[in-house]
Amino acid sequence: MGSLKLKVLIGIGCAIVLVLVALLVRSGGRYRAKDASAESEPVQRSLEIIRALAQDPASASACMVAGANRQAQASVEEAARRVSGATAIELKQAAWFGDYLRVEVTCTRADGGAVEQYFLFREEGGKLRATGAGT
Numbered sequence: 001m002g003s004l005k006l007k008v009l010i011g012i013g014c015a016i017v018l019v020l021v022a023l024l025v026r027s028g029g030r031y032r033a034k035d036a037s038a039e040s041e042p043v044q045r046s047l048e049i050i051r052a053l054a055q056d057p058a059s060a061s062a063c064m065v066a067g068a069n070r071q072a073q074a075s076v077e078e079a080a081r082r083v084s085g086a087t088a089i090e091l092k093q094a095a096w097f098g099d100y101l102r103v104e105v106t107c108t109r110a111d112g113g114a115v116e117q118y119f120l121f122r123e124e125g126g127k128l129r130a131t132g133a134g135t
Contacts, residue, residue, distance in 0.1 A: 033097055034095060035094070036096050043101070046121050046128055049128065053080040053084075059080075060073070060130075063076070065124050072131060076130045085109060086109060087109065089107050090105060092104040100120050103119050117134075118133060
């Protein structure tokens, strides 16, 4: 009986892997990372948004994409709190993943500590809007 359960679990695992591989192939690598220039307009606009969030974390919802789910909103709000009060915000890395721009920053705090944070953005109605964030 235990052998049958193991075979079923292995079969389910293989099916999941096959589905994931099929989805990856179908996407044609659309979501592979493509470096974004630090001087590019979208990266500079994203840094402006992040710096504004550091000054006023309560404004997080105003910079979000329309219809963002609660989890995405909570991640941006938490990230805004983490970067709040930063004395300096420096770009660490930026890359495009399909239509999404991932911007990773290092924030120096007044106490000398540093926080690393990333934000996800995409264009919406001609504006760069946050879609999520993480550490």
